[in-house]
Each structure stands twice: as structure tokens, then as C-alpha cells.
Amino acid sequence: MTIVFDFGGVLFNWKPPELLARLLPHRVPDEAAAQRLVADFFQGYSGDWGDFDRGTVEPGPLAERIAARTGLTVEETRRVIDGVPAELTPIPGTVALLRELHAAGRPLYFLSNMPEPYARHLEATHDFLGLFRGGVFSARAGLCKPEPEIFAHCVRQHGLDPANTLFIDDVAHNVEAAHAAGWQALQFINPQQCRAALDAAAGKPPGDR
Numbered sequence: 001m002t003i004v005f006d007f008g009g010v011l012f013n014w015k016p017p018e019l020l021a022r023l024l025p026h027r028v029p030d031e032a033a034a035q036r037l038v039a040d041f042f043q044g045y046s047g048d049w050g051d052f053d054r055g056t057v058e059p060g061p062l063a064e065r066i067a068a069r070t071g072l073t074v075e076e077t078r079r080v081i082d083g084v085p086a087e088l089t090p091i092p093g094t095v096a097l098l099r100e101l102h103a104a105g106r107p108l109y110f111l112s113n114m115p116e117p118y119a120r121h122l123e124a125t126h127d128f129l130g131l132f133r134g135g136v137f138s139a140r141a142g143l144c145k146p147e148p149e150i151f152a153h154c155v156r157q158h159g160l161d162p163a164n165t166l167f168i169d170d171v172a173h174n175v176e177a178a179h180a181a182g183w184q185a186l187q188f189i190n191p192q193q194c195r196a197a198l199d200a201a202a203g204k205p206p207g208d209r
Contacts, residue, residue: 001184001201002165003101004135004154006145007112007122009170010188011095012088016042019087023079027072040070041080045113045144053113055139085121093191095128097198102131110135111154111167113144134158145169146177155181166201168194 008014017034020027020041028034042049048065051057057065063077070077102108110132114122116139123129136154143150155162162182169175170188178185188194 002107002109002160003198004109004111004160004165004167004183005094005098005132006167006169006171006174006188007110007114008088010168010194011091011098011110012122013091014088019083020080023083024072024076027076037070041066041072041077050144052115053138053144055116055142059115059117085118085125088118088122090126090128091191094194097191097195098128098131101198108132109154109158109160111145111150111169112136113138115139145171145174148177148181151178151181151183166198 005011016038017028017031020037021034024037027037045053048057048062048069052059052062059078059081063074063081066072066077067074098108108131110129112119112135114137116137119137119139134157136150136157138144138150141150141153143153145151151162154160155165163184166184166186167175167178168186168188169178172187175185175187186194186197
């Protein structure tokens with residue numbers, strides 16, 4: 001079984017309300033305000049941010065577009081854009097699981113909606129990405145999840161057998177899209193739940209390593 005990991009929310013922490021509260025505290029007086037600003041800023045990772053993920057807009061123009069749309073200043077929007085890499089810290093339990101799967105000889109790949117500047121940062125910062133045999137970043141493919149084309153692109157690029165490939169993602173509609181593309185898929189909640197699900201799929205009793 002080939003295993004394909006998403007990055008944000010699975011292998012790396014991604015908590016936008018906390019990010020905005022830390023970087024723009026004057027704009028985020030409470031949790032409700034944080035949720036509203038997350039929705040306005042990231043647009044569900046479509047719109048302006050979707051173009052960033054797809055690699056069709058650079059950080060400077062992106063900041064101007066978000067500022068014009070939200071009422072934030074360009075400096076504020078750029079602070080958030082530039083602050084994302086520091087937010088993408090590894091989730092220790094998932095990294096440990098990744099290492100165990102690699103040691104067991106599992107073929108490992110990734111499929112992540114990731115703008116090019118962030119992809120370069122992660123590649124330069126985290127040696128455990130070398131455990132992957134390959135992967136797809138949205139900005140380099142010009143495609144984004146949950147589009148079916150990105151799953152087909154990943155299959156072609158890495159010679160995967162969809163029926164024998166398990167995709168792990170924290171976002172329900174991405175999991176549904178993987179199923180629709182003929183992949184197996186698992187919605188990630190936390191490393192413990194993910195490990196238990198993989199063990200169950202492999203027929204291991206609980207706690208057996």
C-alpha cells in the first residue's frame with residue numbers, strides 16, 4: 001500500500017485563527033473575530049489564496065489583492081503571508097509515524113496545496129521530507145485539491161495505482177475527492193487516530209508495532 005500525505009494540518013501544524021490572533025491582535029479581539037477574519041483572508045483557500053496555492057500570483061500582488069478586498073493594510077496582509085512558514089511547524093506524532101512507515105518499507109509520497117515560497121521553505125528546513133519518494137505541490141503542478149486533475153497528475157507523475165494508494169488529509173472534501181478519483185482515503189484528526197486507522201487497515205492488533 002502506497003501512502004500519500006497532505007502537509008498542512010497533517011504533517012505540519014496549520015491553525016489560521018491562532019496565526020491571525022498572534023500577528024494581527026488588534027484585528028482579532030475574540031475567537032469569533034478570528035474566525036471571520038480567517039474566512040475573509042483565506043476565502044476557504046479559493047479566490048486570491050487559491051491563486052497563490054496554484055502558483056499564479058506572487059506574495060506582493062497577493063497582499064495588495066487581499067488588502068483591497070478585506071480593508072486590511074498591505075503591511076498587515078504581508079505580515080500574515082510572510083508569517084505562514086513559521087506557523088508550519090512539524091507535528092511530532094505524524095513525523096514519528098512517517099519515520100516508522102519509511103522504516104517498514106512503505107512507499108511514501110505527498111500531495112499538498114502549497115505556494116512555491118512555502119514549498120521551498122519546507123524543503124530547505126525539514127530533512128524528514130527526504131523520506132518521501134516524491135510528491136506534488138500545487139504551485140508546481142498549477143492544480144489544487146480538490147480538483148480531480150491534481151490526483152490524476154500525481155498518479156501519472158509517480159506511477160501510482162489509485163486502488164492501492166491511501167491518501168491522508170484533514171479536509172473532508174479533499175478526502176471525498178480522493179475517493180472519487182479511485183483512491184483509498186483517510187480523514188486525519190490526530191496522529192493517534194491516524195496510526196490506529198493504519199494499523200487496522202494492516203490487520204495489526206491495537207498497540208502492536
